[in-house]
Amino acid sequence: MAPKSRISRRDLLKTAAVTGAAVATGQLPSPTPALAQAPQRPRSWHREADVVIIGSGAAGMPAAIVAREAGSSVIVVEAHNDIGGHAICSGANIPLGGGTSVQKRAGIVDNPDLVFQDLTDWSVVQPNGFPDYRYNDHEIIRAFADNCAQTFEFLVGHGVKFVNEKPDGRAGSAHGNSVPRQMHVWAGDWPQVQTGRPTDASVRATTSNGNGLMRPLEAAAKKAGVEFLLEHRMLAIYREEPHAGRVLGIQVRHNGNTLNIRARKAVIVATGGVSGNVNFRRMFDPRLTEEYCGLAGMPWSDQDASGELASMAIGASLWGLANFSSETGSGLTKPGKIGCQYGYVNLTWMPGSPVFAQARASGLRVGDWQNLVLVNMLGKRFYDETGDDFTGNQYNQINPYHPGSYLNAKNVKYNPNNFINAAMAGLGDGHNGGGPIWAIFDADAVSREQWTPEPPHVDLDAGFFFTANTVADLARKIVMKYQRVPMPPAALEATVARYNSFVDAGRDDDFGKPTPKYTIAKPPFYAAWATPVIHDTRGGLRINARCQVMDMNGAVIPGLFCGGESAGGFSMHGLARCLCQGYIAGRYAHTEKISS
Numbered sequence: 191m192a193p194k195s196r197i198s199r200r201d202l203l204k205t206a207a208v209t210g211a212a213v214a215t216g217q218l219p220s221p222t223p224a225l226a227q228a229p230q231r232p233r234s235w236h237r238e239a240d241v242v243i244i245g246s247g248a249a250g251m252p253a254a255i256v257a258r259e260a261g262s263s264v265i266v267v268e269a270h271n272d273i274g275g276h277a278i279c280s281g282a283n284i285p286l287g288g289g290t291s292v293q294k295r296a297g298i299v300d301n302p303d304l305v306f307q308d309l310t311d312w313s314v315v316q317p318n319g320f321p322d323y324r325y326n327d328h329e330i331i332r333a334f335a336d337n338c339a340q341t342f343e344f345l346v347g348h349g350v351k352f353v354n355e356k357p358d359g360r361a362g363s364a365h366g367n368s369v370p371r372q373m374h375v376w377a378g379d380w381p382q383v384q385t386g387r388p389t390d391a392s393v394r395a396t397t398s399n400g401n402g403l404m405r406p407l408e409a410a411a412k413k414a415g416v417e418f419l420l421e422h423r424m425l426a427i428y429r430e431e432p433h434a435g436r437v438l439g440i441q442v443r444h445n446g447n448t449l450n451i452r453a454r455k456a457v458i459v460a461t462g463g464v465s466g467n468v469n470f471r472r473m474f475d476p477r478l479t480e481e482y483c484g485l486a487g488m489p490w491s492d493q494d495a496s497g498e499l500a501s502m503a504i505g506a507s508l509w510g511l512a513n514f515s516s517e518t519g520s521g522l523t524k525p526g527k528i529g530c531q532y533g534y535v536n537l538t539w540m541p542g543s544p545v546f547a548q549a550r551a552s553g554l555r556v557g558d559w560q561n562l563v564l565v566n567m568l569g570k571r572f573y574d575e576t577g578d579d580f581t582g583n584q585y586n587q588i589n590p591y592h593p594g595s596y597l598n599a600k601n602v603k604y605n606p607n608n609f610i611n612a613a614m615a616g617l618g619d620g621h622n623g624g625g626p627i628w629a630i631f632d633a634d635a636v637s638r639e640q641w642t643p644e645p646p647h648v649d650l651d652a653g654f655f656f657t658a659n660t661v662a663d664l665a666r667k668i669v670m671k672y673q674r675v676p677m678p679p680a681a682l683e684a685t686v687a688r689y690n691s692f693v694d695a696g697r698d699d700d701f702g703k704p705t706p707k708y709t710i711a712k713p714p715f716y717a718a719w720a721t722p723v724i725h726d727t728r729g730g731l732r733i734n735a736r737c738q739v740m741d742m743n744g745a746v747i748p749g750l751f752c753g754g755e756s757a758g759g760f761s762m763h764g765l766a767r768c769l770c771q772g773y774i775a776g777r778y779a780h781t782e783k784i785s786s
């Protein structure tokens with residue numbers, strides 16, 4: 191029998207005082223890894239609620255609102271000093287279909303069966319021959335399909351507005367070939383976390399971003415009575431026995447104190463995935479070594495695998511792991527900006543952002559990859575610089591489309607793009623990972639791109655940007671944390687000379703770059719960090735249709751739920767699955783029996 195919780199009024203007051211102080215300081219918590227071992231059940235609890243949710247992003251926020259509005263008391267713990275997770279940094283392009291009111295108004299015929307069919311179609315492949323949906327878990331997709339339209343109406347009902355009147359196929363989430371489902375959230379006039387300022391008035395009516403998604407949901411959650419504990423990092427999940435019995439609550443770290451929060455009904459893991467945890471992600475793909483340090487969405491929030499580790503410590507299983515290393519979609523991306531640590535193409539940290547001090551530089555947005563060469567640690571080119579990311583299946587991409595037919599693959603022109611694979615190939619010296627990739631360019635490229643190669647655009651202090659008057663000196667200057675071997679000056683000189691000869695000849699004999707355009711000849715010369723960016727997590731905890739977490743025997747762990755990027759079995763990028771699974775998890779967490 192579980193002991194009765196003993197929460198004294200003194201404990202509650204103490205916790206409340208600590209909470210208030212931390213929020214007032216506005217300091218980011220220092221990362222503390224989750225426990226790898228199941229913790230002993232606590233002797234006392236500092237706080238309690240029916241449902242305790244870890245993470246306030248795309249999955250956590252709807253879960254909180256749904257559970258609270260159904261009548262459960264809800265505490266959300268959030269490691270960061272603000273809500274939102276990656277969702278608030280996102281472009282908020284959301285493919286929720288299945289027969290939404292907007293689809294109906296636009297005359298688009300969609301239903302849960304069509305969503306299910308689309309997202310389980312084995313026959314859909316990308317131009318590189320990889321499949322989008324083959325490894326999805328059908329139970330999880332069925333639950334998504336059945337709750338897709340409801341999740342959309344839930345968003346609308348809780349203040350989220352959209353800029354498009356009818357769904358389209360624009361933006362990156364693979365969401366099925368049959369009908370348009372993509373909606374784009376109105377950015378609104380909240381200060382953006384990226385800039386600290388509202389979206390420019392001239393484009394506010396047409397711009398989509400995650401502030402417009404998460405701020406209305408935050409307001410709705412607070413209005414409903416959800417309690418947020420910011421700067422509270424979950425360290426461990428308590429279960430009656432290390433690998434048996436129901437889940438009792440969580441341990442959190444806050445301002446140097448360890449607190450225990452009891453969950454009378456359920457704990458929901460909504461921690462956003464594992465891509466920022468080097469050792470965890472390397473279980474799926476050994477190439478993903480530490481130099482891939484520019485995870486999209488960082489430094490606002492990390493994906494440190496804490497939810498997965500804490501759940502595994504009490505017996506949870508992982509699921510659908512093939513999706514993590516599938517060569518489709520935007521899991522691994524070419525950076526859109528160079529010369530900074532966080533170069534994800536669709537996120538620019540500007541001075542004014544509350545996390546700019548950690549981001550340190552905005553980066554130089556690359557308009558034309560003809561303006562530079564990309565080299566590895568040894569100063570050697572490895573691929574056509576204009577090469578791009580893997581692709582993902584969207585509306586009408588295969589046309590004509592025959593569900594479940596061999597004809598679909600015949601309709602896709604085989605056109606492998608190995609840019610990412612070449613960038614991650616490494617030096618052939620027994621080390622994993624591709625090492626840093628550097629963009630090398632000259633003063634003329636700076637003029638053509640209209641770059642300002644100085645802080646705050648580039649990160650000189652942390653070694654993500656270098657400049658010199660000769661190519662050889664540039665190579666000598668590249669000294670930083672992830673450059674584990676010196677770049678031989680003669681090698682970089684030879685690379686630049688050979689590339690310039692390709693420009694003169696109008697043909698790239700090494701990598702087939704279409705008509706190389708510009709020589710690299712006019713000093714000063716520059717080296718800017720251009721290493722691939724990890725975007726999101728596609729494998730996570732094993733869940734069932736109710737988002738209950740399951741153990742290695744396929745049995746439900748009573749009282750433990752999960753949604754979003756921390757949940758496995760679903761290869762779709764981004765918000766739609768996360769929001770929908772939060773919606774499902776909140777509903778079923780509420781219906782759990784109260785533990786004695």
Ligand SMILES: Cc1cc2nc3c(=O)[nH]c(=O)nc-3n(C[C@H](O)[C@H](O)[C@H](O)COP(=O)(O)OP(=O)(O)OC[C@H]3O[C@@H](n4cnc5c(N)ncnc54)[C@H](O)[C@@H]3O)c2cc1C
Nearest residue numbers: 245247249269275276277281283424462487754755764765
């Ligand atoms: C720049 C960018 C653009 C994107 N654009 C799109 C888009 O246009 N469309 C789309 O569909 N998707 C997009 N995505 C992806 C989408 O934002 C994510 O897939 C989604 O937000 C993940 O939801 P989540 O709830 O799983 O995690 P998150 O939204 O990241 O939330 C997880 C939360 O958990 C907190 N947390 C983690 N560990 C702990 C802990 N131990 N204790 C307490 N709290 C913890 C984190 O701080 C975070 O707040 C984008 C992502 C990024 C980064």
